[in-house]
Each structure stands twice: as C-alpha cells, then as structure tokens.
Amino acid sequence: MRRAPALALVAAVVVVAATALQAGAALRQVAVGNFYFDDDTPGDGRVEANQGDQLRFVVQDGGPGTPHTVEVDELGIHSGSLAAGETFTTPPLDKPGTFRLYCKPHDQRGHVATLVVRSASTSSTAPPTTAAPRGTVSPTTTTSGGSSGSTSQTQPGAATPTTEASSPTTAAPGGGLPASTDPATGEALAPAGRGEATAQELEGPAAPDSLEAMLGREPARPGPWTRSVRLGVLLLLPMLLIAVAAVLRSRTRGTVRPDA
Amino acid sequence: MNPLDLPVHPAFVHIPLAMLGAAWVCVLGQHLAPERQWGGRVRLFETIGVAFLVPSIVAGFVDTRGWEFLAERRWDMPLIWHFLVALAASAVFAGHWAWRREPLRAAGGTGAAVDVGLSTLGMWLLVLAGLIAAEMVYAQ
Numbered sequence: 001m002r003r004a005p006a007l008a009l010v011a012a013v014v015v016v017a018a019t020a021l022q023a024g025a026a027l028r029q030v031a032v033g034n035f036y037f038d039d040d041t042p043g044d045g046r047v048e049a050n051q052g053d054q055l056r057f058v059v060q061d062g063g064p065g066t067p068h069t070v071e072v073d074e075l076g077i078h079s080g081s082l083a084a085g086e087t088f089t090t091p092p093l094d095k096p097g098t099f100r101l102y103c104k105p106h107d108q109r110g111h112v113a114t115l116v117v118r119s120a121s122t123s124s125t126a127p128p129t130t131a132a133p134r135g136t137v138s139p140t141t142t143t144s145g146g147s148s149g150s151t152s153q154t155q156p157g158a159a160t161p162t163t164e165a166s167s168p169t170t171a172a173p174g175g176g177l178p179a180s181t182d183p184a185t186g187e188a189l190a191p192a193g194r195g196e197a198t199a200q201e202l203e204g205p206a207a208p209d210s211l212e213a214m215l216g217r218e219p220a221r222p223g224p225w226t227r228s229v230r231l232g233v234l235l236l237l238p239m240l241l242i243a244v245a246a247v248l249r250s251r252t253r254g255t256v257r258p259d260a
Numbered sequence: 261m262n263p264l265d266l267p268v269h270p271a272f273v274h275i276p277l278a279m280l281g282a283a284w285v286c287v288l289g290q291h292l293a294p295e296r297q298w299g300g301r302v303r304l305f306e307t308i309g310v311a312f313l314v315p316s317i318v319a320g321f322v323d324t325r326g327w328e329f330l331a332e333r334r335w336d337m338p339l340i341w342h343f344l345v346a347l348a349a350s351a352v353f354a355g356h357w358a359w360r361r362e363p364l365r366a367a368g369g370t371g372a373a374v375d376v377g378l379s380t381l382g383m384w385l386l387v388l389a390g391l392i393a394a395e396m397v398y399a400q
Contacts (some may be wrong), residue, residue, distance in 0.1 A: 078358035232388035250291035
C-alpha cells in the first residue's frame with residue numbers, strides 16, 4: 001500500500017507541471033492607437049512579455065491619415081497596415097531581450113515603445129499585474145468553467161478556435177490572457193496574424209482630460225469610410241449640371257477663343 | 261527623410277487643390293460668360309496646380325514612409341483609394357493642361373465639350389480624393 005502516496009505525488013507533480021506549462025505562455029493584449037502601444041501598464045512606453053508569450057495587438061483607431069502597423073525588426077514581426085478594429089497576433093516570442101517596437105508610418109511622430117521579452121529563467125520572478133490595458137477587457141479569473149467574464153480570443157477566419165471557450169479562464173502572471181498551449185510541446189496555438197477585435201475589446205473609458213472625455217463621446221471607432229464615396233457621387237450631379245449648362249451655352253453663344 | 265517630423269502632404273496638397281479648383285471655375289466661366297481673360301486664367305491656375313501635384317505626391321509617399329501600402333493593396337482601407345483617385349485626378353488635369361496647349365481646341369462644339377468634360381472629371385476626382393482623405397483623418 002506504499003504505492004498510493006507515491007502515485008498521488010506523481011499525479012500532483014504532473015498536474016502542477018501542466019499548470020505551470022499552461023501559465024508559462026500567455027497571450028497578452030496590447031492596445032494600439034494614436035500614438036501608443038499600451039499593455040497592462042499603460043503610459044510607460046514599454047510592452048513586457050515573457051519568453052514564449054504571444055502579443056495580440058488590438059487597433060483602436062485607424063491612424064491619422066495612414067493606418068498603424070506593428071513592427072519589431074529584430075524579431076521579424078511586420079504586421080502590415082492595420083485598420084481600426086483589427087488585431088495582429090505575433091508568433092511566440094522566443095528570443096529574450098529588449099527590442100524596438102514601432103509603427104512604421106508614425107515612427108517619427110513618436111509611435112514607438114520598448115518591447116521587453118524576459119527570458120524563461122527570469123520571467124517567474126516578474127511581479128504579477130492585473131490592470132487592463134486601455135480599452136481592453138480585463139483578464140478575469142474564474143473558478144469554474146462558466147463563461148462569465150471570460151474573454152473570447154477567437155480569431156475570425158481561423159480554422160481552429162484559439163482559446164478555451166469552456167475551460168476556466170485564469171489570468172497568467174503578468175496580467176496576460178492565457179493562451180491555448182499544447183501541453184505536450186508547449187507551442188502556442190493562437191494563430192499568428194491578423195484578426196478582428198471584439199466589440200468589447202474596442203470599448204473603453206475615455207482617457208482623462210481627452211477630447212472624448214470632455215465631449216462625452218466614446219473613443220474612436222471604425223466607421224464606414226465609404227460614406228465619402230457616396231457623398232462624392234452626390235456631388236457629381238450638380239457638377240455635371242453646371243458642366244452641361246456651360247457646354248450648351250458655349251454652343252449657342254460661342255466661346256471666345258482662349259488666348260486669342 | 262522628414263526633418264520637420266510633421267506630415268508634409270497636407271502642406272503641399274492644398275495648393276493644387278486651390279489652383280485646379282480655380283482653373284475649373286475659369287473653364288466654366290469661359291464657356292458660360294465668354295471673355296478673353298478666362299483663357300489666360302485657366303492656363304495660369306492649371307499650370308501652377310499641375311506643377312504642385314508633383315511635390316504633393318512625393319510628400320504623400322514621405323508621410324506613408326514609402327509605398328508599402330501599394331505592395332500590400334488593402335482594398336478595404338481608404339488609403340489606396342485616396343491614392344488611386346488622386347492619381348487619376350492628377351492624370352486628367354495634366355492631360356487637360358496638355359490638351360489646352362493648343363488654345364483653339366477649347367473653342368467650338370466638340371472642343372467645348374472636351375474642355376468642360378475633362379476639367380469637370382478632374383475636379384470631381386479631386387473632390388472625391390479629398391473626401392476620402394478627410395474621412396481618413398477626421399471621421400472616426
């Protein structure tokens with residue numbers, strides 16, 4: 001009967017190891033806008049992650065004239081143009097270090113941050129934080145398999161769901177949302193690339209002293225930009241009328257030869 | 261590349277907008293209320309406008325940090341449409357400017373139709389490009 005305690009111990013070790021592996025890699029949300037990259041410690045100009053984490057950038061506005069991008073040259077991360085409401089998920093960050101994270105069109109306007117990827121050996125000592133990034137849903141901890149408060153991380157268009165729809169949602173150390181990881185390989189299953197943000201992710205309180213807060217407006221949201229095309233088509237009618245009138249008048253009265 | 265660290269396209273683009281808009285008005289004026297001065301004004305405004313299209317386009321590429329947006333071609337985003345419509349407007353006005361180098365072309369029935377038609381098409385495309393740009397910058 002000595003086997004029973006030993007088996008229990010082994011089982012406990014397996015459970016703890018699996019839990020540690022799950023918590024080891026997280027999907028961290030980073031809000032992107034004019035001109036910030038905000039993780040769970042907004043305003044510090046830093047985005048922090050642990051080795052193996054993935055970053056999910058949620059674009060909250062369309063950029064001032066030109067859309068935002070996410071660039072980390074040293075890690076080969078280049079998102080391409082991102083519209084408001086789009087997301088970009090990086091592959092797992094395997095290389096520890098400090099990197100330059102920037103938006104290519106707005107680099108010179110200060111849309112830059114420092115990406116710190118802590119190595120796996122030091123990441124366990126990082127202080128956990130719980131604050132939510134600006135305009136994103138707070139990571140929540142649930143004790144049961146209920147869906148209340150959990151954040152869907154499903155990437156539209158992805159072949160497989162990326163997260164735990166029914167499993168408990170547990171905030172990983174550092175405030176990141178837990179990623180779906182393969183316990184056998186430790187590889188993240190959240191597909192890298194573009195996706196769509198949920199309405200919840202785009203909502204958020206207006207920054208203090210901002211124009212939005214003063215006017216009581218909600219922060220910028222993606223709008224149907226094609227309304228400018230509809231307005232342009234409407235303008236075509238009066239312009240055509242004037243043009244036709246000019247041509248008809250020219251035919252009846254004759255045009256004074258220009259520069260004659 | 262941009263020592264001022266500010267968007268430079270808006271600083272240039274209003275000059276051709278104003279000049280080519282004025283040229284369109286003068287083209288209409290030439291046909292609606294024939295006077296000799298209109299032709300010279302069209303020439304002046306259109307020459308300045310077409311000339312300033314070049315730095316405006318270059319400034320646009322400076323602001324977008326290159327032409328990556330053309331390589332990507334995100335048709336669901338307004339930037340590429342702004343570029344294409346503005347490019348079409350530039351081509352139409354440049355064509356109209358070249359066509360009017362022969363002054364007598366604008367006179368007469370067909371000449372008047374081509375004169376007004378090209379100018380109005382260019383102006384409409386310019387307005388459309390401006391509306392798309394305004395929505396990109398202001399309307400969120």
